[in-house]
Amino acid sequence: MNDATTVLLIEDDPADAKLIQEALTDMEDGRFHVELVTCLADALRRLNEERVEVILLDMTLPDSQGIEAFDQVAQATPDSLILVLSGAGSEETARQAVQRGAHEHLAKAHLDAHWLPRTLRCVIERENARNALRNSEERFRTICDASPLGIFVSDAQDSCVYTNAAYGEISGLTHEQALGTNWSSAIHPEDRQRVLDEWRAAPTGHASIHAEVRFLRSDESIVWTRLNVAPMLDRTSSRGHVQTVENITARKTAEFQLRIAEDALFEEKERAQVTLNSIGDAVLCTDLLCKVTYMNPVAEVMTGWGYEEALGRPLTEVFQIISGTTRQAADNPAQRAINEDKTAGLPMDCVLVRRDGIESPIEDSTAPIHDRDGRVVGAVIVFQDVSASRSMAQKMFHLAQHDCLTGLPNRVLLTERLSQAIGRANRYGKQAALLFLDIDYFKHINDSLGHAVGDKLLQAVGARLAACVRATDTVCRQGGDEFVILLSEIERPQDVAYVAETLRTKLAVPHVIGEHELHVTLSIGISVYPDDGSDVDVLMQNADTAMYHAKADGRNSYQFFTADMNSLAVQRLFVESSLRRALKQNEFVLHYQPKINLDSGFMTGAEALIRWHDPDLGLISPAQFVPVAEECGLIVPIGRWVMREACRQIQAWLDAGLHVVPVAVNISALEFRREDFLEDIALILKETGVAPRYLELELTESILMQDAESSAAVLVAIKAMGMRLAIDDFGTGYSSLSYLKRFPIDALKIDQSFVREITTNADDATIVNAVIGMGKNLKQKIIAEGVETAEQLALLQTQKCDEGQGFLFSPPLVADDFAKLLTTNFSRRQESSNTYTL
Incomplete structure (x- = not known):
């Protein structure tokens, strides 16, 4: 079939609108596409945008009454078919509209799903025939006059x-x-x-x-x-x-x-x-006895009969039609058109059986043929093969319910199946569950490797998820890097936990996409029907909320929804909006914590640490807002601000004549994976005038190992620019020694979780000693984070750790106080003092 006919329904009565929409859109052939507006102003705006083939107009509207509504619509779209709808008491107005050019008058009381589509088709066909006749007459006169x-x-x-x-x-x-x-x-x-x-x-x-x-x-x-x-x-x-x-x-x-x-x-x-x-449709004519009198070439091909052979034969012999459902012979449309003296047609599922037995679905329109006195003398059947259009309709129906990238059900189909699952759960006393999944750090992959790799990864993840659940369950791609799994029938919530664990295990196996080996983890939120919601929207929202809590808890985990999460979700939104305000109003400040050489006691560097000075809450530590900033993407502009502010402050100290030490800046995963990351750093260095040797970048193992090959290339470029590199929180993530050897790293920072227990936990002491030894072999400086006691310091010195950072030496300081520390450090170096008291 051709594309669907657009029908603009101008109707303010919801019940009437619903009836008409259902009558037109429930057709199997998808013949009509209905757009609804409820007032004349909206209708005129819509008509001004694009021509509409058919208009169903109720002339009793909130902003226009009576024949004026028709006049304005007719003026706005003189070429459209306008059918006016009338209720009780408005028949006279409808008749006036017909006199002024309306193509048909339909009484609302007589509209139903059977007659309304047929009426529209008849009006459209009638108007097409009139236009064809007018065009034919105009062509005739033009040809004759020429x-x-x-x-x-x-x-x-x-x-x-x-x-x-x-x-x-x-x-x-x-x-x-x-x-x-x-x-x-x-x-x-x-x-x-x-x-x-x-x-x-x-x-x-x-x-x-x-x-x-x-x-x-x-x-x-x-x-x-x-x-x-x-x-x-x-x-x-x-x-x-x-x-x-x-x-x-x-x-x-x-x-x-x-x-x-x-x-x-x-x-x-x-x-x-x-x-x-060259006419595209098949045309076949009969006489009053339903014997074939004419066939065009298309009809010959579709029926398998030549014109000369078919001439004079009964229509039922040449034009064999059966029901696609019952396989029984269909009624003769020509006989019906002749008997009833009106246009007739076959049922929607009819199949034409060609002479050689090949079948093809068809649609037809059959009309009586009259002589000049108006007597019926035969019938003409115009029919076409709709195999391609029906196949396309099926494909479009599939596409409407499935994700075009992964082929998985989309949210539309998921919503339908979740509603069905809720119904079954009610009938059989079962439960249903939703798992809302988000790929951790997927945006980094897209930004660094491109959307082509990201799309292939989504396809691979979707296939792996589908392999982990039952055939009765549904894996849906929600959009972006979000997936939703519907477990249609479960006995108890523990079943969902088992599925979540299975998903995490299966997804932990690296995905090989081209030349890239990608490590993927999931953050999963779970809601269970009926405990966590009684309808589709609530269950989806609560699963989404639980997923955000899984992310907040460090990712690569799953969380069941709890009532407390709603208040936490509200709090998270508040923090996000406050962060946006903080960026605009410059509420962030940097503190600087020194790094100390454990052998000489001199300060060798510093780490820039962001703080948020909220006008109402005061100073807020990064642990309270950085996770939210990472989730909503604000970590990128915040990270850019930190680097620019650190470089500005370094240059200010240099301009003041201070002996500045290198300052380290933490780099988030989102920043590191941006395509313009290196260009941003170069621009900041150029604008602030800071020499690259004064800047050190700290990245975690997890960031570097997400795509080790790509990370190595970026690190080499950073080193070529003259900056130092350190791996932060070393020992808490996943890393490969082969890659660690290839990365141009200057320093490894031992995570403070190991340093904290170094004097009381033999395992932690062993880990620290091993990291120090590995760093020495790789010719990398080792820095211990979170040094707070003399006992910790003594043990680190014994194990030949290079540097330390922590409250034992100094807390993070504001810029002015740190400037004094720079002066003191320089003086002590001059005096060659060997003390650890700052």
Whole structure:
């Protein structure tokens, strides 16, 4: 079928609107696409945007009443089909609208799902037929007026009903003068009798006449013409005659002129035949006995019958139609059209059985054929193969319910299946569960490796998820990197926990996408029906909320929804909005914590640590807002601000003549994976004027190992720019020694969780010692974080740790206080003092 017809429904009554929408959109062929507006203003705006084929107009609207509504719509879209809807008491207004040009009047009380679509189809087909007829008449007049031959058309009484311009030039008669005259009146009296004798000699006037005659014009001038008079036959009776007149006065010979006319006529005939053969639909005609009288080439192909073979055969033999559902023979549409004298059609599921047995679904329209007296003389069937359109409709239906990238169900289908699962759970006393899944740090992969790799990863994740659940469950791609799994029937919540663990285990196996080996983890939120919600929207929202809590708890985990999470979700939104305000109003500040050489006691560097100075809450530590910033993407502009502010402050200290130590800045995963990360750093260094040797970048193992190959390339570029690199929180993440050896790292920072228990936990002491040894072998500096006691310091010195950072030496300081520390450090270096008290 062709594309769906757009129907603009202008109706403010919800019940009527729903009835009409359901009647038109529930059709299996998808013939109509309904758009609803409830007031005239909205309708006029919609019509101003794009033409609409069909308009259903209720003239009782909130912002317009009566015939005025129709007038405005008709003025806005004169080419659309307008059908007015009337209720009780508005029939007269509807009749006025029809008188003013409305194409149909429909009573609301008589609308239903059966008649409304059929009525619309009939109106559309009727209007198409009218347009075709008007176009045909216009083409006929245009062709005739452009013809060099004079044309004189007479009715059955031989009175003129039409002449073209050429005839007027030849005969000297205007169109008005010629109307009503006899076809022979313009012929010279000396030739007229000869032509009339030949005319009368023809049997019942049906034979054509060809003669060379003179025309006598009103100014007494004579024009020699080649006259052809032919009857217009309707089977056995004549409907009049067509006279063509050729001016041969200026021609050298009548024979030459006749050949030109014959060639022109032949060309016209050929064009007409080509046009008929190129019609895309199959056309088949019958007589009153439903015997075949005509087939076009398309009908021959579709039925398997040649025209000559089919001629005179019963329609049911040539046009074999069966029901696609029952496989029984369908009713003869031609017989029904003839008997009822109206357009008929086949049921929607009919199949045409070709002569060789091949079947194809078809759609048809059958209409009665009338003679000039209005009597039915046969029927014409116009039909087409709809295999492709029905296949496309099925594909479109599938696409409407499935994700185009992964092929998984989308939210539309998930919502439908979740509603069904809730119904079954109610009937059988079961439970249903939703698992809302988000791929951790997926945006980093997209930003660093491109969307092509990201798309392939989504496909691989979707396939792996689908393999982990039952056939009765549903894996849906929600959008982006979010998936939702519906467990349609569970006995207890523990079943969901088992599935979540399975998903985490299966997803822990690296995904090989091209040349990249990608490690993927999931944050999973779980809601269970009926405990966590009684409808689809609530269950989805609560699973989403639980997923955010899984992310907040460090990712790569799952969380069941609890009532407390709603208040925490509200709090998270508040923090997010406050962070946006803080960025705009410059509420962030940097504190600087020194790094100390454990052998000399001198300060060798510092770490820039962000703090948020909220005007109401005061100073807020990063642990309270950085996770939210990472989730909502604000960590990128915040990280850019930290780097710029640190560089600005370094240059300010240098300009003040201080002996500055390198300052480390923490880099988030989102920042590191951005395509313009290196360009941003270069721009900040250029704008602030800071030499790269004063800047150190700290990244975690997890960030670097998400795509080790890509990370290595970026790290090499950073080193080439002259900056130092350190791995922060070393030992808490996953890393590969082979890659660690390849990374151009200057320092490893032992996570404070190991340092905290170094004097009381033998395992932690062993880990620290191992990291120090590994760093020494790799020629990397080792920095211990979170040094708070003299005992910790002593043990680190014993194990030959290079540097330390923590409250034992100094808490993070504001810029002015840190400047004093820089001065003190320089003085002590001058004095070569070896003390750890700052």
